[in-house]
Structures are given as structure tokens and as C-alpha cells.
Amino acid sequence: MTRPLPGAEGVAVQEQYESADQQMSANRLGMWVFLASEVMLFGGFFLGFLVYRVMHPQGFEEAASHTDLLIGTVNTVVLLTSSLTVALAVTAVRHGRRGMGIGCLAATVGLGAAFLALKGYEYWKEYGEGLMPHAGKPFPLHEEGTMLFFNLYFAATGLHAAHLTLGIVMMSTIAVLWAVRGTARVPELVESGALYWHLIDVIWIWLYPLIYLAGR
Amino acid sequence: MTATATNPASQRPTYLNHAYTLWSWLSTTDHKRIGMLYLGTLTLMFFIGGLAATLIRLELMTPVGDVLSADGYNKVFTIHGVIMVWFFLVPSIPNTLGNFILPLMIGARDLAFPRLNLASWYIFVAASIMALYFLLAGGVDTGWTFYTPYSSMFSNSNVTGVIAAVFIVGFSSIATGVNFIVTIHKMRAPGMTWFRMPILCWSLYATSLVIVLATPVLAISLLLVALERVAGVGIFDPALGGDPLLFQHLFWFYSHPAVYIMILPGMGVTTEIIACFARRRIFGYRFIAFSSMAIALIGFGVWGHHMFVAGQSAVAAIVFSLMSFLIAVPSAIKVYTWTATLYKGDIRMAAPLVYALSFIVLFVIGGITGLILASLALDVHVTDTYFVISHFHFIMVGASVSAYMGGLHFWWPKMTGRMYAERPALLAALFIGIGFVLTFLPQFWAGYLGMPRRYHEYPDEFQVLNVMSSAGAGILGLGYAMPLFYLTWSLRHGEPAGDNPWQATGLEWSVPSPPPKHNFVEIPVVEHEAYSYRPFGAQGSERVESDEEIQR
């Protein structure tokens, strides 16, 4: 490799590697391969939405019309914006801008938390309407497949929220590390963490139409 | 380098003797030590799974249920399946031999992510303990396939706990898969081009691709079953309009490729052994390398042949049937290349080669009966009978474990610095080969005559076949137990092995046995193709390829 990778300067090289470049590119590839497996994980939900919508088109459209499009759309804006802040954090770390980087990470964490708060409010509303399984209230919809839709919805958004929570923990940890201990391992952590965060965003980009827009 | 090899452990620092404390093992990030940790753990799991198999064979000696109750039998075959599939066969070759050999083979100091590698072992151990606890305390009666709606709505056993354990062990698999992929891409020594890599590296690469892309799909299918059980979130519930076949699609999208996770590394090991003991360059290197990739890729399109009688559409069934026939092509290519390599080779019958030859024989039998199962009409007759049991045991156990044993013997001198005793090793290989065939060949007949799987009782007319099978299992068990003793014995009393007891090519044989902590003092530069073998004693010398020539 002739030209050094962006961000490879000043990285501590671990003993199994010959150079910082090799280490950085291995880290990046490793993260991308891991993300491929994450895509396959959520693939199970995509397949579920596909198969069950084919089987129960009316039920799915009716159920989707009971989701909260406004919260869903606002949440998409929130996540897309958090993707911007995390991308800016990578730019900051590559240029050694510690203040800007920590700020961007804090903004990312804040936006992630805002997403979870809105999602929680949405769950609470759905609980009130009896759409949640085992909510102790009669399920209000009667078309076949509507309950299936909501079960799939809660499972998929729940797993997505779990990933986001992990992302928030990661980002906060990295921000604290950066603030307290300086920049030794931070560039690699920020880059890998950012890739993970973007993937959470991408998963939501696909869940959004599957959940909120079916049959609108 | 060769001169110092006679006395392995005492003078020179090796990965084994640089520290002796328990903590030095539990906190190690050395791929060789982690490989040994896996070897110990997996051996334990293998014998636990084997104990369950023993109970099954004891029960089936007689047509009546006299050893186990019907429910107990269900739980025992679930223990056998779950332990053997996820806690032995899937990690067997990659995590022991692969972990140990892969970095040495490609000229790297370690895997790309050594700490992730250690983490994968801890995750594995935690998941194993969890699985054993839930399987033994209460047990699970669904079989290792966890089919819905039985697993999600009706079974009163520890399904959730075992599902959680399998879910967790998936992280361990994926960590290893990611590690291998990145290592092969990024850590090869200068000059070690893709087509100079030993075939085992190709097969580990193909295996890792399958692990990374298939395991998460298993995770999600099991997660949904657990959600249905724990939170009542019905996803596969027919009462809600859900489709139990969707679970089977997701489950087999992993679990069929999982068979390739088990067999591909075995194919790689077999290739190494055959080239070495036939003293020949492997025939058709590129064919055998690409056939591994082809098996990995086509393997993703055959899962529905597990569902021919489950009610899937005829269109899908035809596609799956065609794909299943298609995957026989790269598999056959491999068998032909091994045979062609052996042809006119300077063959030396050592224990590893006997295992490799068993691999070929058992793989061919398993493969050809697989074609019967891939045929739509024939499959209807033999689905869920002992014919299927026998078929997949030939591949997953017969072939796969033979390769594992062969590889273990082949690299044992490298791993420990000691030679095992050849006579008991040959005897064990013979017992395993004969015992295996005697155990499972009768099951083809029993299955074809209609004996269903997963029952603890059967009609009287199947008893002769079952007694044969149980007798074979006794020989097989003896064969599997023997290495435990003579390999352990060799650790202390074996002859010092020297750097390269088989006069094999490959970078792993250019370093001392056992290798030093960071494998290579200086990263080697590779200038030769793999397998530049010449016959034993050619040009008046036993040495085939001097280390300097490879390493320079």
C-alpha cells in the first residue's frame, strides 16, 4: 500500500501487525464484515415483513395505518441527523480536533437518546391502544395478519432499539475515553463505532417504509 | 533452524514454555494457546455428546423402550444434537486446528484480532456451560431443530435456555469467522499470494464466509422463537396467520450451510494430508480452491431440501432440488482431485493418511446418498427415517471427524513438539473407520425399510440392523477414545518431533516445533507455490524442500 490511509498517523501498532496501515485496514475490513452479519440478522425481519405482507396484504395495510407516521418520520430525521454528527466526529478525529469530536459524539448520543425517548412514547401510545401483545387489553384490529404485523413490529423495532442502546453506550464510552485519556486508541474506536452507528441508521431507513408506509 | 529441533521444549522459548501459570493461559491472546484451549474444551464437549449417543444406541439395542422413557429419549437425542452440532462440529476444525495453523500457514504473527479470538473462547465456554445446564437440568425435547409451533407453543422443557445458549455461541462463531476473513485478506506474508496459500486456508476462508453470513439468520430465527415463548409475541403462530414454514426457511438457511461449515475445513485438512503423504503437488489447485468457494456459495441455495414434505410449493422444491444436485459438482471435483493426487504418488501409509482416506470414502458414501435425498420423489420415501440420519452422519461425523482426527495427528508434532505412537494411532484410525461404517451402514437399510427417526421403540424386524449399528458404535467409541490416551501419553513420552517430521512443505513446518510465541522471528518471504513436493528419497535426500528455499 503506497499512500497512508486517512487517520493512520500516530496510531499505536499492535504486535501482530507490521504497520499502522495494515492495522487500520484490518480494523475497517473486520468492521465491515461484522456489519454484513448484522445485515443478515435483520434480514430475518425483512423476510418476515415480505412473506407476511404477501400472505396478508389487507391485514398488513390496515395494521400499518395504525402506526404513528409522524413519530416514525421525526425519528427518521433524528437518526439521519445523528448519522451526520457521527460522520463529523470521524472528520474531527482525523484532523485531531478533540473538542469538535467530543461535541459531535455528545450530539450523537443525545440524538440517539431522543430517538429512544420518542420510540418509548410511541410504544406507550400503542400500549394504550391495546396494540401491544399481552397488554391486557383487547386487540382492536380484526383483519387476519394485523396482530402478526404488530408482533413483527415490536420485535424488529425492539432489536433495533437494543442495537441503538449499545451504540449509545459505545459512543459515550469513546467520548469519555477521548476526554480523559487523550487520543491513543481513539481514532480506530471512533471509526469503527461510526460504521456501526451508520448501520443502525441504515436498518432504520429500511424499517421505516416497511412499518409506517405500508398501504398509506 | 533444523539442527536445534531435536530437543524441543527445554532450551528454546516456545509458546508453551514462556509462562506456565493458569492465568497465562486464561489471559493469552496467542492464537496457538487459544487453539489448545479450544482443543481441550471441544474434546470435553465431544465426549459429552458422545455419551448421549451411547445412551441412544443402548436404547435402540432392543425394540422396546427399556433404557429410557419416551420423554427421556427425546431429551437425550436433543442433548446429542445440540452439543454435537453447535458445541463440537461447527467449531471443531476452525477453532482448534484453524486457530493454531492458519497464521503459521500464511506467515503471520497472529490472527488479525487476537483479543477477539480470546473473547470468542470465553463466549464459547459460557455458552457451553449454559447449554449443558439447561440440557441436563430438565432438558429439552424438541430435537436440535426447535421446530415451531412445538418449540414455541407446546414444549414444556427448557427450550428458551438452550436457545439462548445457541444464540450466544453464535457470537463466538461469528467472531472467529470475522477474524479468519480479515486475517487471510490482510495478514499474508509478502509473496504469499492467494494462489500460493495452502488449500486449508481457502477452505477456512470459505467456511468463514458461511459462518458470517448464515449464523445471524439462525440467531434471528431462534430469537423469534424465544420471543414467542417468553413474551407471547407470536411470529410463527398459525392462529395469528403466522407461518411455521417461515421458521424452517430461516432455520435451514443457517443449518444447511452449517453442514458446509463442518465439512469444508475437513476438505482442506484432507487436501494437506494427501499432498504430503503422496509426495505430490495437489492436482488441480485452482479447481480445488474455487470448488470450496462454489460449495460455500451454492450451499446458500439448497436449504429447502429439508422441507420437501413440509408443504412448501412445488416450484420452490424443484429449485432446491436442482441446486442440491448442483452442489454435488464442486464436491465431486474435490474427490477427483484427491484421487488424481494419490494416483502414482509415493504413498506412505501413516495415521493421518488413513484418516484422510477414511474421509474420502465416508464423504463419497454420504454424498451419493445425499443425491437420493435431493431427488424430490425419493426424498418423500426416506424423509425423517434413519436413511437421513445415516446420510448426514456420514458427512458430518464420519467425514468431518475423520478429517479432524487426521489433522490433529498431522499437526500434533507441530503443536506439541512430540510424535504420537504410530501403532495405536493406526489402530484407532482403523477402529474409527470400521466402527463408523458398521454403525451407520445398517441405518440406510433400516431407514429405507421405513424406520422413522426420533422414536425410542421400533418394530421387531429392525432389531438385527439396530444391534449391528449399536455394536459398530461400540467399536467407534473405542476408536474415538483411544487418541485421548496415546496423544496425552505422547505429551510426556513421545519422541521429539523435530521441525518437520513429515518433510511437509508449508510455512508452518519452517518454524520450530512447538513454535515460538510470535511464530516467526522474521516474517518470511514466500517465493514458491504450495505443495512443491518431491517423492521420498528423491535425489538421494529425504529433505524435499529446504526451509531456506521456502523461507529465504
Add this chain to the structure above:
Amino acid sequence: MRHHVRLFVATWAVLLLLLGGTWGAAMLPLNETWSVVCNMGFAAAKTAIVAWLFMHLNESTGLTRVAAIAAIPFLFSLGLVTLLDVLFRVP
């Protein structure tokens, strides 16, 4: 540095526009096929932009790009062949 900041803010703006497009298309009285095509098309466009710019695929090696799209054919075949079952199943 400034270049990247500008680029990323512009990317974000385009993503929001595409989100608006997704929402707008969903409000149009399209039939089911077209609405699915629109939804999936917009999602694919957003994904491509996030992956290409935010996730730095534009400056990555070919290998990383291959790794980035590696899962897609497998996911696609999972969906396609399962659909072959679901669509043609005899009730």
C-alpha cells in the same frame, strides 16, 4: 476538513430531501406495486448515500466495497427463494 464538513452537511440535506420524497410518495394515491417500488427505491437511495459518503466507501479500497455489499446477494436469494415457496404454495 472544511471540505468534509460541507460535504457531510450537504449529504444530510439530500437525505432529508429523500425522506421527504419517501413521505410524499407514500401520500400519493399509487397502487400497491408502485408504492412498494417507491418505498424500496427511496430506501435504497438513502442507503447508498449513507454507505458511499458517511461510511467512506468513496475513499475505500475495492475489498471494503465488496465487503459492504457482500450480504446483499445472500439476503436477496433468501427472499427470492422463500417467495418462490410462498407465492406458489397450494393452499
